[in-house]
Amino acid sequence: MCSCNSDQPPKTQIGIWHERHRFHHKLSLALALLLGWTVVGCSDGRPQRVVVSGQVLIDDKPLAGGNIKFVPDGARPSMGTIDEEGHYKLTCFEVGDGAIPGKHRVEIVSNEILSQTAVRWCAPKKYASFLTSGLEVEISEPTDSLEIHLTWDGGKPFMEMVNMGSGKL
Known part of the structure; x- marks a missing residue:
């Protein structure tokens, strides 16, 4: 126009x-x-996390399977699955997002349920709780090579008889 x-x-x-x-x-x-x-604006409103992965060794050999948990004081724990070569990657809120920076107590559970009455422990039971494991790590930056060292201290894998219940009420 x-x-x-x-x-x-x-x-x-x-x-x-x-x-x-x-x-x-x-x-x-x-x-x-x-x-x-x-x-x-990409912040998800959650605490800062750093990517953490590595390997769990028992008497200098890879621990072949289990679960790992990093427990900080006053914050959300991070967890991961230990693969056949002892490797793990931590998850806090979303898959692979790592751990909150700071000091963490660590627990590692590695056992096989053989039946309703038998469990085979692939790592000493003391590591199955962060309260008794004696394992601590400091997380300050991303890492893909954090090694966690366990020991049988002269012991070896063992079978434990347990009562997991009959499932009846």
């Missing part, structure tokens, strides 16, 4: 320049806000 037939005065070069300048200013501001939201 021609501006000659409009009730509004024709735009001057300066008016057009101001309009473009305002548009570019608004676009720049919107991009800056979007970038700021992307960098800062």
Whole structure:
């Protein structure tokens, strides 16, 4: 539509320049806000975590299976599964997100349920609770090589007779 037939005065070069300048200013501001939201706004509102993985060794050999748990004071624990080569990767809130930085007590449970009355322990029972394991680690930065060393201290895997209940009420 021609501006000659409009009730509004024709735009001057300066008016057009101001309009473009305002548009570019608004676009720049919107991009800056979007970038700021992307960098800062990605927080999930949960405590900071760092990726942690490594290997569990028992008497310098990989522990072939089990579960590992890192328990910090006053914060959410992180857990992982120990594979056939002793490797683990910790999860706190989401798969593989690691552990909250700080001091952690560690527990490792490695056993096989053979029947309703028999369990074979693949690591000493003392490691099955962070209260008795004696294992502590400090997490301060991401790592993919945190080794946890266990020992039988002269012992060996053993079978324990247990009563897991008959399932009857």
